Amino acid sequence: xxxxxxxxxxxxxxxxxxxxxxxxxxxLTIIQAVTFLFLVSLFGLTGSRAxxxxxxxxxxxxxxxxxxxxxxxxxxxxxxxxxxxSAVADLHRGSLVAIITLPSNFSYAIAQxxxxxxxxxxxxxxxxxxxxxxxxxxxxxxxxxxxxxxxxIRVHVSEVDLLDHDTGFVPYxxxxxxxxxxxxxxxxLSAMAVAREFETRTIKLLAVTPAxxxxxxxxxxxxxxxxxxxxMIFPVALAVFGYDISPLHPLEMIGVMLLCIAIFxxxxxxxxxxxxxxxxxxxLVFGLGFPLYLCSGSLEPQRFDGxxxxxxxxxxxxxxxxxxxxxxxxxxxVTPEPPxxxxxxxxxxxxxxxxxxxxxxxxALIEKTAPLRVAQQKRIMTERLWRWLQLRIVLPRSRWxxxxxxxxxxxxxxWFSQQHYQTNVLLRQQQRAVLAAAEExxxxxxxxxYKQSISFMLTHDHLLSAxxxxxxxxxxxxxxxxxxxxxxxxxxxxxxxxxxxSRLIDDDFHVVSLQGDDFHGCRFAGFNLTDTDLTGxxxxxxxxxxxxxxxxxxxxxxxxNANLADADLRVTDMHNVRVxxxxxxRADLSGVVxxxxxxLIHAHSLAGTRLPDGSVQPGEVKDTD
Amino acid sequence: MVQSVFQWESMxxxxxxxxxxxxxxxxxxxxxxxxxxxDQISLTMKQGTITxxxxxxxxxxxxxxxxxxxxxxxxxxxxxxFHEKLAGHNNKLRRKIGVVFxxxxxxxxxxxxxxxxxxxxxxxxxxxEHRIKEVLELLALSERAQDRVRTLSGGLQRRVAIARALLHxxxxxxxxxxTLGVDVEARHAIWSHLRFLKSAGTTIIVSTNxxxxxxxxxxxxxxxxxxxxxxxxxxxxxxxRAGSCLDIECEARGREVLTQALSGIDGILRIHQTPSGISxxxxxxxxxxxxxxxxxxxTAIRSFxxxxxxxxxxxRAFDEVSP
Numbered sequence: 001x002x003x004x005x006x007x008x009x010x011x012x013x014x015x016x017x018x019x020x021x022x023x024x025x026x027x028l029t030i031i032q033a034v035t036f037l038f039l040v041s042l043f044g045l046t047g048s049r050a051x052x053x054x055x056x057x058x059x060x061x062x063x064x065x066x067x068x069x070x071x072x073x074x075x076x077x078x079x080x081x082x083x084x085x086s087a088v089a090d091l092h093r094g095s096l097v098a099i100i101t102l103p104s105n106f107s108y109a110i111a112q113x114x115x116x117x118x119x120x121x122x123x124x125x126x127x128x129x130x131x132x133x134x135x136x137x138x139x140x141x142x143x144x145x146x147x148x149x150x151x152x153i154r155v156h157v158s159e160v161d162l163l164d165h166d167t168g169f170v171p172y173x174x175x176x177x178x179x180x181x182x183x184x185x186x187x188x189l190s191a192m193a194v195a196r197e198f199e200t201r202t203i204k205l206l207a208v209t210p211a212x213x214x215x216x217x218x219x220x221x222x223x224x225x226x227x228x229x230x231x232m233i234f235p236v237a238l239a240v241f242g243y244d245i246s247p248l249h250p251l252e253m254i255g256v257m258l259l260c261i262a263i264f265x266x267x268x269x270x271x272x273x274x275x276x277x278x279x280x281x282x283x284l285v286f287g288l289g290f291p292l293y294l295c296s297g298s299l300e301p302q303r304f305d306g307x308x309x310x311x312x313x314x315x316x317x318x319x320x321x322x323x324x325x326x327x328x329x330x331x332x333x334v335t336p337e338p339p340x341x342x343x344x345x346x347x348x349x350x351x352x353x354x355x356x357x358x359x360x361x362x363x364a365l366i367e368k369t370a371p372l373r374v375a376q377q378k379r380i381m382t383e384r385l386w387r388w389l390q391l392r393i394v395l396p397r398s399r400w401x402x403x404x405x406x407x408x409x410x411x412x413x414x415w416f417s418q419q420h421y422q423t424n425v426l427l428r429q430q431q432r433a434v435l436a437a438a439e440e441x442x443x444x445x446x447x448x449x450y451k452q453s454i455s456f457m458l459t460h461d462h463l464l465s466a467x468x469x470x471x472x473x474x475x476x477x478x479x480x481x482x483x484x485x486x487x488x489x490x491x492x493x494x495x496x497x498x499x500x501x502s503r504l505i506d507d508d509f510h511v512v513s514l515q516g517d518d519f520h521g522c523r524f525a526g527f528n529l530t531d532t533d534l535t536g537x538x539x540x541x542x543x544x545x546x547x548x549x550x551x552x553x554x555x556x557x558x559x560x561n562a563n564l565a566d567a568d569l570r571v572t573d574m575h576n577v578r579v580x581x582x583x584x585x586r587a588d589l590s591g592v593v594x595x596x597x598x599x600l601i602h603a604h605s606l607a608g609t610r611l612p613d614g615s616v617q618p619g620e621v622k623d624t625d
Numbered sequence: 626m627v628q629s630v631f632q633w634e635s636m637x638x639x640x641x642x643x644x645x646x647x648x649x650x651x652x653x654x655x656x657x658x659x660x661x662x663x664d665q666i667s668l669t670m671k672q673g674t675i676t677x678x679x680x681x682x683x684x685x686x687x688x689x690x691x692x693x694x695x696x697x698x699x700x701x702x703x704x705x706x707f708h709e710k711l712a713g714h715n716n717k718l719r720r721k722i723g724v725v726f727x728x729x730x731x732x733x734x735x736x737x738x739x740x741x742x743x744x745x746x747x748x749x750x751x752x753x754e755h756r757i758k759e760v761l762e763l764l765a766l767s768e769r770a771q772d773r774v775r776t777l778s779g780g781l782q783r784r785v786a787i788a789r790a791l792l793h794x795x796x797x798x799x800x801x802x803x804t805l806g807v808d809v810e811a812r813h814a815i816w817s818h819l820r821f822l823k824s825a826g827t828t829i830i831v832s833t834n835x836x837x838x839x840x841x842x843x844x845x846x847x848x849x850x851x852x853x854x855x856x857x858x859x860x861x862x863x864x865x866r867a868g869s870c871l872d873i874e875c876e877a878r879g880r881e882v883l884t885q886a887l888s889g890i891d892g893i894l895r896i897h898q899t900p901s902g903i904s905x906x907x908x909x910x911x912x913x914x915x916x917x918x919x920x921x922x923x924t925a926i927r928s929f930x931x932x933x934x935x936x937x938x939x940x941r942a943f944d945e946v947s948p
Contacts, residue, residue: 003749006746006749007746007747007749009746010742010743010745010746010747011743011746013742013743013746014732014735014739014742014743017734017735017739018732018734018735021734022734200728200730200731200732200733201726201728201730202730202731202732204696204724204726204730205724205726205730205744205747205789206747207694207695207696208694208695208696208719208722208724209719209744209747209748210716210717210719210720210747210748210749211746211747211748211749216747
């Protein structure tokens, strides 16, 4: 035991002296750790706060309110109030991403409830940024409308807080960056220590001494890990004091960092043993570090990058380290696995890497020149196991086994990711079905409530005697319009049928107006809408074949692209009707007023159509139903 | 030195039992990736002597030493060191062996003392501080104890490497190219240290590609070429086999005349034509002056000189004996 400690202590001391004398190298390593933290936090800053000019030709209250909403609504903007000429010059110079111009009649138009057009000029140098601006603008407008309680703006945001505090993106990135720091710093230090032994051939000295070389390397790794721990104090201090991120569980944070340093130290030893040169070690650590970091859930709290990457991330210790560090700092559970699973996985990694580092180092130390005769001899079990592992992992003669193992792992990963993908697809389908069912139920409930309410009014308030222009009629019309906006096509059809049957849109009673109501793309095939008032309704793209509109008022109705094949449109009033590309095959338009042949020419089909003058157009068209 | 050689010669006439040898090789073959590095080597190195492993680059010298150190394993054959096999990690045996590698294998950023301190921890040397001071004094390195190794000259670094190898008082010292890249003065200093160690009873194995070094140091020399053991004999026998060399410079047309005239004379082993004249290899039975007396009447001679055969000429001698 004393001999073991003596070797460990001697190696530890020698390595520590060397590291202390290589001050520049250690200082650069610490600087790397700090700059990495800055680097990863830049991911959070890039793409936000795009310089955007606001040029207003109106100084009214609504304009001021709108600008305030723009400034507050989204972090995409870094609004700068400028005159038009300067803004255009800056946009062309590249110092602005966009210019939003408020016209001089902005406040007036808002006050009058008129539609107003905002001119937004964007450059396309960075399309992501300009897309951000374009996405942010509507949200600002919606916020503006909500603030002023404008009608017609319906935004219902329901935020469910899983935690009692919010976590910013930059603090999230900085914490995950600590895992990257630990990987880079520790791996480089330990890999350099091992590679240097090979480069300076001092490894031979370790191989010929009575002390096992692995023991000496372990002593050196302890020294590099100690140095890495000291180096990690700087980025952790920067995170705590610079970024103001205090760990919720400091002891857990320290424990995870130490575990990470132990694992990454072993990875460094393995890399050093494989490469045996100091120069490629640094390149490889950087080359490995960033992919491991980026595909380990470092950039967002959940796996949004696809199932394959998510599955592959499980092969990286950084994944579990990020999961545990986010838990320790922010109390976030950012992996589907609970923290204890991540901890066990990380421990498993530590054991595995220690074993792999030992095997690779042992193999690198003694280059065997002859087929092992060990199998012919009696060996103790541990040595057999040792050789077995070497055969299967390192020795060239077992390359097929090794290749098979690699293929198996790749196959397992692909199978796992596919399974996971299919599960996710099923899950999403189920979620969509549940949401659709919930929406269906909600709409059915709304519609039933509406019908009950209107039926009550029909019975008790003599609704049919009211006119659409009277207060009761106007209220019912407004309510109907509101209802229509909340329903899907199926329920809209049901509502229309209800209105028809309750005679609320009857041409004689004229209680509810459908002016401006949207039935775009809905299916009303075979509907009977005889003697109804559909003035101003939008039936564009609707399927209304074989429907009956006899004697109805269809003034200003939008039938563009609708299917009115075999429809009965006799004696209807079709003043100002829009019939572009409408299918009127075999429809009966006899006695129709307000529509001219010039208008009907724009129809998609008039095959077999009976025209208002009673003449029938030639041709037969296959029924589209 | 002369006396020790004679002792060796007298003893070597008796077959040396493997269990009384420091290092024993029996039919040892070593392959690296199907390439034969050492082929059927058998030799016995006696305790308390200096054995030279002589050969050009790539002959297999370092591989042979690696086998003794336990860095490599033979593909076939048996190796024993102090009657023990070096299979696995034989700690007891490793404590008896000190190694100086060709590339010194020192930690440049550590001082001489720190390098020795680290080695002392690996060998678990008792009273390391005291022992380090002893070996530093032995190799005249006390004044450079606190200097970083990278600031030392090649000769000093080699001495530090020897000091490190002696820290645990090994019975067998293996030195790969002891004077590689060191100046003449340092070379002689190292030789004198090695002779001192031998006198103290340490068995030393030295690999070198300098014939003069083998002659100056070794009791017996194993000559390797392309992995084969050409001979294993005393340096004097080796030199006698190659013969002393008489270089004669003459005009071009005189070379052929001289070659024809001197061929077949007793005491002349071989005649090689060189760009400047001819080289004659003489046995001990004939003195160079006698040869020159025969040469002067034949052709005009610009100059002549007498020297020992070099390593290439030794190999050529082997080629001519057994082509």
